[in-house]
Amino acid sequence: xxxxxxxxxxxxxxxxxxxxxxxxxxxxxxxxxxxxxxxxxxxxxxxxxxxxxxxxxxxxxxxxxxxxxxxxxxxxxxxxxxxxxxxx
Numbered sequence: 001x002x003x004x005x006x007x008x009x010x011x012x013x014x015x016x017x018x019x020x021x022x023x024x025x026x027x028x029x030x031x032x033x034x035x036x037x038x039x040x041x042x043x044x045x046x047x048x049x050x051x052x053x054x055x056x057x058x059x060x061x062x063x064x065x066x067x068x069x070x071x072x073x074x075x076x077x078x079x080x081x082x083x084x085x086x087x088x
Contacts, residue, residue, distance in 0.1 A: 004052045006031055007070075018075050021085065023045070025068040035064040043067060047085065055082035 008025035025031060025046060034042045040057040047054050052074075059067065072085040 005049065006034070006042070008046065008072050010047070010050045010052075012074075016038040016076075018073060018086070021052075021072045021074050023068065023072065027064060031068070032064045035062075035067055039064075039067055043072075043085070052085075053083050055086060056080075056084045058084070058086045060087050 005073045006025055008023065010024070011022040013020045013022075019073075023043070023046070027035075031042075033050075039059055039062045043057050043059070057072075061067070067087075071088045073088050075084045075086075077083055
């Protein structure tokens, strides 16, 4: 049994007040089940494991396949404000 850590990578582009974050989550059976059970929390854990502080995730398509290879619009905020990620 695995420890629940998601495998994959993040590519970021953009500068200034926002960036585009491209997710590449390895979608095995366990990861698929985690995404199906709680997609926002799963994406949040993945982004936090890559060094992001996440306060809010907004998903419009909750399918595991879409989430695993999706791009997120990340609004960059000062540390005292919320860090928000929106599915593109």
